[in-house]
Amino acid sequence: MKKIILINIIILIFILIFLELIANFFKISNLMGIEPGLIGNYKNNIHRMIPNSSGIHFGKRIFIDSNGYRVPYKDYEYSNSNNSVYIIGDSTTFGNGVREENTFIGKLRKDLTNWNFYNTSVPGYQIKHFKENFENIDNINNIKKVFYFITLNDVFNDSNIIDLTKKKKNVVTENKNKKTYFLKKITMINELNAFLRSKSYLYMYIKGIATDPSKRYFKNILSYYSKNDLEEMNIFLNQLKERTIKKNIQLKIVILPYEFQTRNCSKGNLLPQNKLNKILLDLKLDFIDYTLNFCNHKNPKSLFYKFDPMHLSKKGHLFVFNLVKNEM
Secondary structure, eight states: OHHHHHHHHHHHHHHHHHHHHHHHHHHSOOOOOOTTTTEEOOGGOEEEEEETTTEEEETEEEEEEEEESSSSSTOOOOOOOSEEEEEOHHHHHHTTTTTGGGSSHHHHHHHHHSSSEEOOOOOOHHHHHHHHGGGHHHHHHSSEEEEEEEEEGGSSOOOOEETTTTEEEEETTTTTOOHHHHHHHHHHHHHHHHHHHHHOHHHHHHHHHOOHHHHHHHHHHHHHHHOOOOOOHHHHHHHHHHHHHTTTTTEEEEEOOOGGGOOOOOOOTTTHHHHHHHHHHHHHHHHEEOOOHHHTOOOOGGGGGTTTTBOOOHHHHHHHHHHHHGGO
16 A cells, blocks of 8 residues: 555656646746845835845846846946936836846837936835835936836735745735635745745646636735725825926826736726826826726737736736837
8 A cells, every 4th residue: 555655656746747847848837936135124124125136036037236226137337328217116117027128127228228227126115115215316316207117006005025034924915815814824835835936837827727816916906995095105106296396307107007907997997097097197297007008908918927916028018118118
């Protein structure tokens, strides 16, 4: 009996290895996860990318400059141009899972060589982080434009980024599902999930098919927007407006959608954008909402990272680049 069990276990292991190789070869999913040494905690418990670091982030090697900003390669040097753009955003604008030169910021960098692009975006950033991080604009010369790319989860108060300095996972306030919350409190399950997310294409495929994270995350987002007046977002946008006017800097706001919304662009699903649009209109800010551009695409799902609620694919970054370059 023991021999039969052992043989079956060995066969199962070989089957899993074979399926993993197939999943890897055909890239039926995408990897997630962040290597240690890329993100650290600083003053006021605000996490930042570690200056002059490099490592694997969502399956792709990334490079961080001396400012803590993502750049195309090690020792990247900005030009002596008198025109610079300050980019505000989170992991979507950072470009999770896509080589820097293929992100929409990277493409703008290559296309508009007479401009410097300082991409201050950091995975997990939300309003409280933007407020703190925006002070760094005083350290950069010749800022002529500020672009803030809004992702719908910017309105949350806490990040779901792994605190790599403490080797543990922060509480994820985005998902109030009791079963999910309970599982996230179990260290061993957290660590196993983090390992498989960064290593196994098969695991990510099965998890994506079984749980539909795009739907799950958006339903939680929709619930939040339905119950809250977005006062913190209003305050931040007003502060951003006043600060850029004082510095004579052009401010442009861009709204990007969640993947699940593009499956059915109904009025109900677009409630978050409608609330944001109202705030932006009331503040008389220059903004553009790309949600309908995504909705009208012949295959909007292809514009997003596989089984991901909001991050863009390589194709999605190209799509946004072709829209944003007209705003320059």
